[in-house]
Amino acid sequence: MRIAFDAMGGDFAPEAMVDGTLRAAREWPDTQFVLLGVEDEVKPHLAGELPTNVQLMAVTQHIETDEEPVKAIRRKKDSSIVRGCRMVKEGEADVFISAGNTGALMAAGLLVTGRLPGIERPALAPIFPTLTQKGMLVLDVGANPEARPEHLEQYALMGSLYAEAVLGFERPRVGLLNIGAEGGKGTTFTKEVYQRISALPLNFIGNVEARNVLNGDCDVLVCDGFSGNILLKNTEGVAKAIFDRLKKEFTRNAITKLAAAILKPGLKRFATEMDYKEHGGAPLLGLQGPVVKAHGSSDARAVFNAVRQARLYVEQQVITRISDELNRLEGDEHR
Amino acid sequence: MRIAFDAMGGDFAPEAMVDGTLRAAREWPDTQFVLLGVEDEVKPHLAGELPTNVQLMAVTQHIETDEEPVKAIRRKKDSSIVRGCRMVKEGEADVFISAGNTGALMAAGLLVTGRLPGIERPALAPIFPTLTQKGMLVLDVGANPEARPEHLEQYALMGSLYAEAVLGFERPRVGLLNIGAEGGKGTTFTKEVYQRISALPLNFIGNVEARNVLNGDCDVLVCDGFSGNILLKNTEGVAKAIFDRLKKEFTRNAITKLAAAILKPGLKRFATEMDYKEHGGAPLLGLQGPVVKAHGSSDARAVFNAVRQARLYVEQQVITRISDELNRLEGDEHR
Incomplete structure (x- = not known):
């Protein structure tokens, strides 16, 4: 190779x-x-x-x-x-x-x-960290910001195959990023995507809301490149903002510094889990x-x-x- | 009243x-x-x-x-x-x-x-917490998931007036949620919105990326209801996941519990800042x-x-x- x-x-x-x-x-x-x-x-x-x-x-x-x-x-x-x-x-x-x-x-x-x-359109598919530590493949996060429903259908297919072969998920659970959990929720666009993915021979579990991404509610999350990019950058931004702010509290004085030192191994373990870099790169599928x-x-x-x-x-x-x-x-x- | x-x-x-x-x-x-x-x-x-x-x-x-x-x-x-x-x-x-x-x-x-x-379309406009503690009015977060560019133009206008009158921002900085910082970035949709808002008598500062929302890079953030809903729920979800996970580390044993107790006032202060509930409700503008x-x-x-x-x-x-x-x-x- x-x-x-x-x-x-x-x-x-x-x-x-x-x-x-x-x-x-x-x-x-x-x-x-x-x-x-x-x-x-x-x-x-x-x-x-x-x-x-x-x-x-x-x-x-x-x-x-x-x-x-x-x-x-x-x-x-x-x-x-x-x-x-x-x-x-x-x-x-x-x-x-x-x-x-x-x-x-x-x-x-x-x-x-x-x-x-x-x-029709390649997708950029990074792995998001999840609390389950298994990660979640999200596609597309910006290769194709103006996606059509048939593009997302292909993302579901490609993402599922990649997650199974490379990330080791068995029958990966494929979810659709949407603004409501039940089928039939969302926009004309997401409703059509939902129908199309339902017809594929995949383990499609339906809509997944943005609040549940870090919980690892699915293994492959399909979305248009604009929403996916918002999701990616917001996740990074919120996590960074929280860790920066915590650091400020932890270094406030000698006592908090001492307390933070005791918690350091746990915090470090968590930071490693949340680190994109641990999960490898994002294929352009x-x-x-x-x-x-x-x-x-x-x-x-x-x-x-x-x-x-x-x-x-x-x-x-x-x-x-x-x-x-x-x-x-x-x-x-x-x- | x-x-x-x-x-x-x-x-x-x-x-x-x-x-x-x-x-x-x-x-x-x-x-x-x-x-x-x-x-x-x-x-x-x-x-x-x-x-x-x-x-x-x-x-x-x-x-x-x-x-x-x-x-x-x-x-x-x-x-x-x-x-x-x-x-x-x-x-x-x-x-x-x-x-x-x-x-x-x-x-x-x-x-x-x-x-x-x-x-043409009302918008739901909650206040996001920011590290600056001033908060940011975000609209729309889901009243109108299939927005047209002219709707976002009206959101910018309404949001700016509300932020000035109710939230006390002087000449509120209006930003457009987008997947790139420079003007001309994004989709056909966001490019048209950018042009339209530029023409309004507002303090429009251009595109704002999702990674900078918690930093308070603008005072009023305009977006379509689908993206706004993703942003809202992801912000809540990531913050909750991180705090839940920290709790687990903090309660691991007697020593970490003691250390966490010392840090508690600071953590509480931060949690209060990040709490949506502190900022009041979301008007349906x-x-x-x-x-x-x-x-x-x-x-x-x-x-x-x-x-x-x-x-x-x-x-x-x-x-x-x-x-x-x-x-x-x-x-x-x-x-």
Whole structure:
């Protein structure tokens, strides 16, 4: 297996990307790792000799976090993001992982790697932390903000297959993000999606309200990219605000600092559970080849987790399964 | 001033409703309070003689939390919710407050109290807690899940006027909930809303991302009812999940319990800040008369806060101001 890596993307790049890759290279000596990066920037972090299964591939351009995605991938054809997506397209890599500009990665995935035949819109599918510690795959969180009902039908299918093959859920419970729990609730849009998903051969459990996401009420949550993005960012924002505010209370004086020190192991355990980075990256489901978005604030550990997940994504041949399932359903319809 | 009260709605009704009303009646002896409730259920909580400014008005029906809103208000015309909305419509009360079935209250507001001329869709506008402790008015959170851009334009106008008159914000900063910070981000829908609000005589600060809501990045946040509902329920759900989980860590053993006891005042202070109930109720903006939704889990204190806010809503003549502003803008357009 050959994994291409964006050495340039993410808040702690290139250092965290390099460290994570080297760690993964030691863990999986049978896997080839290709680091795509600007030589002058990456080299200083490659102390000593490279493991035989790691290779640096020089690129000359870098897409910044705040660049306009489509313009960036058109102008910077020799950036790590465009090169990585092309490697997957051309079979030079089995999977590409990047913690860089999310919009640019989605655009390159769509325009360079390309859609899987039969899929109308790819979806970005991160794993949300849940109190059950099993996590929940949520799709789409913004690859396609103006979704149509048939897109969400395909998300349900792709998400279920991925959750089963890569995340280890048995008959994943698929839920629809909605503003009421009972069937028949919501908008014209969600009502149509509900009907469509009901007709699929999935373990569809119906509507799930936003208040129950962290409880892990389902394993795969389907939503349009606009709502999904609101959900993702709000969850991150509320958790961050609460932890920041708690810190203020805990460091108020010497006594509270002492008390907080006693509670620290428990708080840390909880913070780890709530950490996106523990769960690996977010696949861009619906492309012809595996492209995975790692969290922007990925450290070496997050990179390592993303590799573990990406390996399963490839090994389990999820994309072939999605393609087969689409053909099978298509066949059923025409019978 | 005459305030009508739904004694039957909310998790702690009728007791909390009665207690809150009696407390408010003592605080504001110049205000008349009308408790709408089923006599047999409310009477036991009215110990001793009623203050001269509190009156029990008997109704014979009650709309439960899980009833289908429109059916319920059609079938139960002698329920507290329908009677209260009618009192406002007919000038028998200056404002109606209910902690009952939200959907039924919205339906009764729309169908019984009626829309303000010129307003296409009323909006439910709760106050979100913020780390700045000033709160943020968010509208709409579900009165109108299938909003059109012109509806959000009216929300911006109504929300700004309400936030200035009732919540004390000077030139309230109006933001648009969106999935990117820069102008031009988002969907066709949000782009059109952005243009429309930009053209209004408001302090519009542009897009606000869901991750920044608790930071209080704006004073009035405008969104469609579907996204707003997701935002509201997710915020509640994430906060609840985190506090529940912290409780588990804090009560793990005798030592952590002791440490938690030391931190308790700070945690309590924070929990109070984050408590919706501290901020009063959510007006249904865009109706001909003031109707206020109090939180379903309202206790006597929340009821009291809702009264304080409702009094300002009436005194500041917010509805007249909204109506005048609509006419003025209409006039400008036709000039």
